[in-house]
Amino acid sequence: MPEMRKPKFDVALSFASEDRPYVQKVAAVLKDAGISVFYDDYEQVALWGKDLYTHLDKVYRQESQYCVLFISKYYAEKVWTNHERRSAQARAIRENREYVLPARFDETPIDGLPDTVGYLDISNMAPKEFAGLVREKVGPKFSEPGFPRRVDRLWAAMNIPKGDKEGRERVREIAYSFYNALRKMTPAERSAVVGVFLFGCAAELPDGVHISLDLLSRMLQQPKDELLDNLAAVRSLNVKVKVRESVLEVPHGELAPEDKDLLLSYWSKSAPWDNDATTVVVNAVRCASDHFCMDHGVKVVAGLDFSRLAKSGLGLLAKDLPDDDAD
Template identity: 45%
Template sequence: MTSQRGERDYDVCLSFAGEQRDYVERVAASLKKAGIRVFYDDYEKVALWGKDLYEHLDYIYGKSAEYCILFASEEYSKKVWTNHERRSAQARALMGHAEYVLPVRFDDTEIPGLRTTVGYLNAQSIEPASLAQMIAEKLGPRMRKNFFPPNPDLLFEALSITDEQDCEDALSVARAFMGVLQRMTPEERELVACLFCSYCPSELPGNVHQSMDLIHRLMGWPPQQIIDTLRGIRSLGFAHEVRHEDESHGDSVLVCQWNDMSVDSGLTDFAMINSTWLAATMIELAVGHYCEDCATKFIEALDFSRLSSATMETREQA
């Protein structure tokens, strides 16, 4: 179990009676679209399959989320499983000495352990999408970890692609690059981020390149360490070379390209040809206009919120 903010399995978990499912489902869909990690049972059918639900739901509602949204109703007060979820959530709130259970009421039914003095929202007067927005505001700006948005529309826009098949294949390559970054050491990731953020675009989509001296100055690494690090990630699809532009002055240029090693023959020419450009665009969008230190934090966390218009506004300001 993790307890640090931003390191939990979910941002919110939803506890509700089946009679209110239509409303709650729309709340869950809006939260998911906004990139908020939500525990909603219908999204977890495979994960729940075969588990001891009594034990697992105790973990979900007691430890796994930043907040528990409790949808109070007459039906909620009478069901065995909702009361189990409630008790787990209330135990967490008691031990944490902080607000955790956020009530949303469908009626005035008294819920055991839920004081009438606790602030709540009225589901009868709030549309599901509006409630989802309020939950997002409650969560506040945050940095996500290992986050890739379900619809990276801003990535597609930056790549100037609209064709449905091209978008689908670009998404496949983008996810593959995310997987590559996850398998890197922090030092490897730092070098790739530096090179793919400060590159010269004149030879895209073939490669990104930059003065070796500039990379050295930006990272504080000696040239040989830069080369050795790139050699170490050849198995992840990275190829590089050093061009000596002016032998008399010792100027050299580091050239790098990334190829998706998982690409199959069914992908379109766009995805096959433009993997380096796509990777560079992903990193460039992820760091935005942040300073070097803040950009490094987002790359370390692998927070690609800025690839989607639905999630970029909820990034944590470092």
């Protein structure tokens, strides 16, 4: 059997121009989430000079994992949307799987689209909500591990304005130094450190993030002793952990397990004078993982994938920078 090629696009969007305002918002959310989406405005250069009839047939028939049809009275009238639909349906018939994903603005019947095909009613659904459902259908996206040269989403999360070049560079250097520290850790050590920053309470920042040892153990499915060993082992990588008595008050007579409270902080060689490095790292971890459930979020960041710090969720990676640029 021929080897199955990875689709060029996670999802292709087929729509009438009258429905563009809605579809444009969906495409923007998907792109920001790191979903590879075929949306004509994003492909102007690629489409320039192409035989569109042949090229679009290839996109909708071969190059996408899913195809969303935005069905409306306008969709039914267009020549190009019917061409895209026929290409997509040919793929669905050939593979005998759920490839075509109809989304209806109204009940307009579409030739060749059986009533038995499940659809979503988006007549009263916000674009962001619908994009979330598309992301769920596509499934978790794991980008190539690495660190982007621009960290637009991290700057935005920390309210660093465009004009503050020094502040932006400081934030990026701290986040990159943490990425480099993770590279030197074992997978179990990474999971422990990332788990604290992701699941922990940030109320004590900039001093650190705290979390119940019992909760962390349950969230990561790691024994408490192993967690403590893994966290102690990374002290040389600028990660500091204090073990305190549990901050949770237990009413008299209530049965409760013995627990400890962990306070974790990070300092950066790039800015050893900076008392806010832990705040930067917490924002970096949460921005890098915020398109996933928490379990997948730990795997993404522990897998050294910080690509979603870039605005597009992709971006040029800095993983191959010379060693001089690393801590």
